[in-house]
Amino acid sequence: MLHTExxxxxxxxxxxxxAIAAANQGARVTLFDRGKRLGGQxxxxxxxxxxxxxxxxxxxxxxIAKILYEEIEKNKLIDVKxxxxxxxxxxxxxxxxxxxxSYKRMTSEKTIIAAGAAEKMLLFENNDLPGVYGxxxxxxxxxxHGIVPGNNVLMIGAGNIGLIVSYQLMxxxxxxxxxxxxxxxxxxxxxxxxxxxxxxxxxxxxxxIKTALGNETVEGAVICEVDDKFNPIPNTDQxxxxxxxxxxxxxxxxxxxxxxxxxEVKYVPSLGGFVPLRDENLQTTTNGVYVAGDxxxxxxxxxxxxxGTIAGLSAAEALGYGTNIVAIKExxxxxxxxxxxxxxxxxxxxxxxxxxx
Amino acid sequence: MRIKxxxxxxxxxxxxxxxxxxxxxxxxxxxxxxxxxALHENGVRVLRHDHRPRGFFCAIGNCSSCLMEVNGEPNVRxxxxxxxxxxxxxxxxxxxxLKGGEE
Amino acid sequence: xxxKTGLASNDMVEALLPSKERREKxxxxxxxxxxxxxxxPCSTVCKLKAVKDFENxxxxxxxxxxxxxxxxxxxxxxxxxxxxxxxxxxxxSEVMIKMPYEFLPLPEINSNVKALDREGKAIGEAKVLKVQxxxxxxxxNIVTISVPKExxxxxxxxxxxxx
Numbered sequence: 001m002l003h004t005e006x007x008x009x010x011x012x013x014x015x016x017x018x019a020i021a022a023a024n025q026g027a028r029v030t031l032f033d034r035g036k037r038l039g040g041q042x043x044x045x046x047x048x049x050x051x052x053x054x055x056x057x058x059x060x061x062x063x064i065a066k067i068l069y070e071e072i073e074k075n076k077l078i079d080v081k082x083x084x085x086x087x088x089x090x091x092x093x094x095x096x097x098x099x100x101x102s103y104k105r106m107t108s109e110k111t112i113i114a115a116g117a118a119e120k121m122l123l124f125e126n127n128d129l130p131g132v133y134g135x136x137x138x139x140x141x142x143x144x145h146g147i148v149p150g151n152n153v154l155m156i157g158a159g160n161i162g163l164i165v166s167y168q169l170m171x172x173x174x175x176x177x178x179x180x181x182x183x184x185x186x187x188x189x190x191x192x193x194x195x196x197x198x199x200x201x202x203x204x205x206x207x208x209i210k211t212a213l214g215n216e217t218v219e220g221a222v223i224c225e226v227d228d229k230f231n232p233i234p235n236t237d238q239x240x241x242x243x244x245x246x247x248x249x250x251x252x253x254x255x256x257x258x259x260x261x262x263x264e265v266k267y268v269p270s271l272g273g274f275v276p277l278r279d280e281n282l283q284t285t286t287n288g289v290y291v292a293g294d295x296x297x298x299x300x301x302x303x304x305x306x307x308g309t310i311a312g313l314s315a316a317e318a319l320g321y322g323t324n325i326v327a328i329k330e331x332x333x334x335x336x337x338x339x340x341x342x343x344x345x346x347x348x349x350x351x352x353x354x355x356x357x
Numbered sequence: 358m359r360i361k362x363x364x365x366x367x368x369x370x371x372x373x374x375x376x377x378x379x380x381x382x383x384x385x386x387x388x389x390x391x392x393x394x395a396l397h398e399n400g401v402r403v404l405r406h407d408h409r410p411r412g413f414f415c416a417i418g419n420c421s422s423c424l425m426e427v428n429g430e431p432n433v434r435x436x437x438x439x440x441x442x443x444x445x446x447x448x449x450x451x452x453x454x455l456k457g458g459e460e
Numbered sequence: 461x462x463x464k465t466g467l468a469s470n471d472m473v474e475a476l477l478p479s480k481e482r483r484e485k486x487x488x489x490x491x492x493x494x495x496x497x498x499x500x501p502c503s504t505v506c507k508l509k510a511v512k513d514f515e516n517x518x519x520x521x522x523x524x525x526x527x528x529x530x531x532x533x534x535x536x537x538x539x540x541x542x543x544x545x546x547x548x549x550x551x552x553s554e555v556m557i558k559m560p561y562e563f564l565p566l567p568e569i570n571s572n573v574k575a576l577d578r579e580g581k582a583i584g585e586a587k588v589l590k591v592q593x594x595x596x597x598x599x600x601n602i603v604t605i606s607v608p609k610e611x612x613x614x615x616x617x618x619x620x621x622x623x
Contacts, residue, residue: 036439060365118419118420119414119419130412130413131412132412133413133414136415136416137414137415137417138416140416141397145390145394146363147358147359148358173360216402216410217402217403254419
């Protein structure tokens with residue numbers, strides 16, 4: 001059977017940084033991604049990132065993907081398996097995967113799971129109509145494949161994804177009729193909110209969608225105001241003519257592979273759903289299995305990159321590689337604390353307190 | 358509709374146009390782009406029926422909302438399956454039918 | 461109100477302005493960045509060290525107006541597109557504004573465009589003085605406009621006639 005020192009599942013920001021960090025310490029790494037190229041969801045992020053220089057602040061996500069890719073490409077210790085879906089991790093640690101069209105198996109000393117997250121659904125009438133799309137899906141269609149989804153969009157969710165994708169829709173020439181959110185406040189960064197407001201897009205907080213209109217595909221939406229308990233307020237219905245309804249109502253960590261390893265998970269709504277317990281090195285309760293990025297908790301890509309680095313360093317360290325890793329790791333742990341030290345990071349930090357092991 | 362000019366994405370990669378058949382109709386798309394993208398460009402948003410019309414949702418191969426029949430094979434996630442010249446693509450009804458499988 | 465609508469109030473913007481003396485001296489930057497978020501490129505990009513060092517990356521940036529020359533380096537690097545440069549000495553009746561612009565087509569120099577406020581509403585006319593779209597700006601281009609003095613605190617976008 002094939003064997004690797006560190007198997008990393010998921011080639012997004014967390015997985016790429018994990019691979020670079022571990023290989024730079026001398027470990028042999030196999031990096032799996034089901035896509036045709038590395039980068040995960042960075043490849044559609046056309047906006048500049050926040051954070052500090054260490055997390056490539058001020059650089060667009062698409063360009064960060066290129067920077068990380070180039071580093072991986074020149075590192076001979078990293079074996080990249082694209083178009084490869086990891087199907088299962090068995091109780092004896094065997095990883096089974098489909099590479100192209102062939103089924104293979106591999107064992108590893110350490111495994112880092114950085115499988116990302118999936119977009120959440122929202123309950124409303126006709127939410128299965130074609131034209132009700134995830135905001136990330138629309139971003140993929142536009143920014144990766146160069147096709148606009150429609151002419152006029154209703155965005156549900158005023159978090160960062162809803163605000164950013166609305167802005168990017170406008171950049172691609174698509175009208176955004178409104179951004180609505182059931183919460184009384186904008187959830188995303190207010191600078192993003194101001195950006196879309198300047199373009200004339202209204203943000204309707206304390207509003208929700210009641211129904212999508214249309215027979216075969218979306219032709220409109222009925223929205224209404226909600227009170228502070230999220231109950232619809234009578235006689236506030238409003239019909240909007242749109243052909244796309246975008247859902248930006250949060251992400252769920254992809255935990256299937258993690259749970260196959262038998263690690264303990266907990267339901268923490270502020271982190272996106274079921275997330276694994278982990279120690280300060282991001283090792284789960286399954287010995288040798290680490291987690292990083294949105295699979296660990298739904299957060300920004302900047303923190304996913306730092307987490308990936310910490311997980312990669314920890315796995316390499318556990319295999320006996322590197323010198324002075326403890327000090328290097330402390331630096332990154334400190335970076336992560338700093339990223340989470342503001343008001344926005346409070347939610348993440350309080351969630352993480354429930355997960356230490 | 359294809360984006361012709363974009364304020365950030367400046368690099369336009371040369372793409373090869375190919376023909377494919379959707380529900381008996383000849384349509385055009387770019388080789389290697391996801392089938393769902395090519396269908397959107399042709400104004401097709403209903404990809405299958407499961408009692409009700411269904412389209413895609415996640416576009417990255419997570420959710421299985423976009424399962425179609427491609428070259429006779431059912432349950433293909435067309436949001437990630439790449440378009441090739443001459444593909445025959447049909448809307449899927451329900452769970453779809455395997456070639457030579459039970460009715 | 462701001463966190464409900466994304467719309468900064470006049471008071472919030474006025475509080476950002478430097479002293480009267482400094483405003484009379486020439487161009488200066490303002491950062492319409494009112495929320496603590498982990499972000500510091502405005503500080504690291506500034507060659508004049510006019511943005512005070514961040515103790516914590518979540519700090520709200522503070523400008524030292526003795527050092528700021530209104531060079532506009534911050535305008536294109538800010539991920540939140542919240543940095544603008546204002547020159548109230550441009551003429552007796554007009555104020556010059558530099559703003560980030562990430563849309564196509566770019567406006568034509570010397571053309572008149574709609575002056576839009578923070579809600580995207582047209583509140584007057586602006587004249588396009590300069591358009592910078594060089595490579596280092598990395599697609600966050602900088603458009604320089606002049607607007608009547610009365611509306612300079614409100615104008616934060618431009619609108620082109622649709623063709």
